[in-house]
Amino acid sequence: MITGAALPLDGTGGCPGGDPADRPRHDARDKATGAFRYAADLPCPGAWHVTLVRCPHPGARILGIDPAAALAAPGVRAVLTAADLPAERAGRRVRDQPLLAGEVALYSGEPVAAVLADTRREAEAAAALVEVSYEPLEAVFDPVVALDAASPLVHDSPWTYPGAVIGPGDGPNLQSVVTDGDPDRVSRALARAAHVVTATYRTPAGHQGYLEPQAWTAWPDGGCVRLRGTTKSPYRLREQVAATLGLEPADIDVEPVALGGDFGGKGSVVDPILCAAIARAVDHPVQLVLRSSEDLTATDARHPSVITVSLACDDDARLVALDFDAVFDGGAYASAKPVPSVNLHGAAEAALGYRFGCFALRSRVAYTHTVPKGHMRAPGAPQTVFAIESAMDELAVRAGVEPAELRRRNLLRSGEEDAYGHVWPDARGIDVLDAALSGAELGGSDLPPGWSAGRGVAFYCRPTPAPPATALALSRLPDGRFEVGVPVPETGTGSHSLVGQQMAAALGTDPANVEVRQLPTSALGFDPGVGASRVTAGMTAAVERLAAAWRDRPPGTDSLRIDVPAGDDGPALTCCAQVAHVAVDPGTGQIRLLELVSAVDVAEVLRRRSHQMQIDGGAVMGIGFARFEDLLEDGGQVWGSTLGEFKLPVAADLPRLRTVTVVGGKGVGPANIKAVGELTNVPAAAAVANAVADAVGVRLRDLPLSAEAVYWRLHPPGRDGR
């Protein structure tokens, strides 16, 4: 029985340490000795500590705030409320969130006051003494209900917020809607199809689960402000701070720090803008370090989803129609969503990968009185793929065809046009699917007596975008070594080590002679930050350009800064297929995941260890989504408010992990990249759900997949006396 640990990796992408060119990352030793410093480890002498007073109600009118007792407490310097700060709202795209709630607070956890004290201990003690009187409001928590005309409005006129993408006629409580395809054609195709499945799938709120709490320090500096902390996109943050505080981007310097995990969560902007505003209001440096439970309950959780899919095929198992209708719970503010659509790309790309015949797509994000939802590793894709890849298996059963064969018959081939009209020169879905199936070697030998075995497969593909515009600097140090200045924070993926390795190769020097340093926003041109799996392609393209400029530099130049335009060789389609083997106990419903095989579409691999850890870490995150992770939102409260209740996978939870890399793909940029960061976390949930259905005939359409759900389906209440 495999219950203890992951086994060594095999396949062409495994065997870390086998490649002599793949040196350990430059920060490895400092990270292992504790010398490496994160935002909360850096000194900020004299800064006042900020503790936020948070509304306990999911929607409440604030009748009054009495700071007297808090102000009298030891060490307290100030208590600020909305009246003390700029009235302009904050957000990444839609600026709809106040820095502190003024008349009303819209979710449980929303900050209503800030206590500033000499020490963190004093600030926390005093925060408990701030008296706030509330009048709870009628609230709505279910995103589907929220879209109903009879529901209470979260915002009276959300279309008036800067950046809003909806209008007054679009219906109540809508953050955004994306539609695509041809609904009339889909209706006709569904009506005459040989086999049709229609089903609704649900996923709960989750969290990125980074382990380093978010942390910010802000220094006022004349009319300007300097910020240091946990952001994955410092240049965008600079613009967002400027927009809310009425400053120019050049008035703000953001000094990024290496992150203790991100996965999308460290793009949230309200806390850093709040810190900047507080520092300016009191004209003193301030520091805000969240507690882990604040991250879980009051930052930018993953969107819960309710997705209804209709999928149809003909007698030959050729798909003829997809109807995809998603409702996401966006929470009380749209502030944490960064993309122009204010929607989730995973949902907008629901019809990617297969020849669906025809498709219709609608993705709505609803306002509710819950914590604002943000982006997490392939935003919208885990939810979307869980729905579509589960429906694919349900359709296969109905059509009497093997699930893998249904996929094989309908996956896009190279040179074919997808549902959106894009032609993919390198569409290797079938190869990747077959690689995953051939990599699955586990037989029935691990099966406990009485348990049933099952196998499930699922597929995902996404575009790797062309290299983005970015900036980079190179200088020769007095000792003859080089320093590369990069705009992107190191989130942990090893991107800085990669830059050093690539630059050393381009300059013809040893990697030990190249230092990599993250520069503040005042030192470089614009970079879009970490996201959309674009860092490796962007940084490697920038390194090539900068190395060429360095070779042609005027005599006597010892430092260069360049702005790099966006590339045009992309996107490339990147595929991933996963096969899950499970054992299920029909007596108790218990599910054991025995093995997860990930087949990954690869062009060039630049750092094998980093690449493999992105695959493994993604797969384990996918397992967490499938089996455990649930913030337990109920009644507007996040009950999974600690890492004890919000369960992340530990080593003991792991199945045998296998990787098969399908080499030879055509990627983007001069380094020929297919991104890997947002792949293996996506299909795993459907693969496991499909395996459970294969094992005991129970189709679970809600995540996480639980023993209780299997049990009650196999032993319906009332049938045997219960």
Next chain:
Amino acid sequence: MVAIRLSLNGEETCVDAPVTASLLEVLREGGLTGTKEGCRIGVCGLCSVLVDGLPVSSCLLLAPCAEGREVWTVEGLAAARPDLADRFAAVEAMQCGICTPGQVVMAAAAQEAGAGEPDAGYLDGNLCRCTGYSTILEALRGSGRADG
């Protein structure tokens, strides 16, 4: 405030701390920031230290309870047993690295427990969100004591 006398990373030390302070707070406020704050309820493993040779979540230990005891943090362990940190660095048993100090402390605890191949169960109480654990387990497997 109370005065707490303890052996910290091999040195006899005296610190003043509020009676309600955790050992984690005292260590970090004293500049030993290698010990990270995570969940604060003893489930994530980020703040692991050795107390009298046993692994402890320093967020859950009141600092005055460390009186008279021998405490080792990642900084001290890395200096005293450089092979351990070297091993984690060599197999690159980290990505973001925020959990790595706690993992190194647990590998040291597994070494303390006996000779030979360390028990992988020593890592079951340490969360890692990045790596998928394979390289961390690899680092642990190679960290056994040969001398018994």
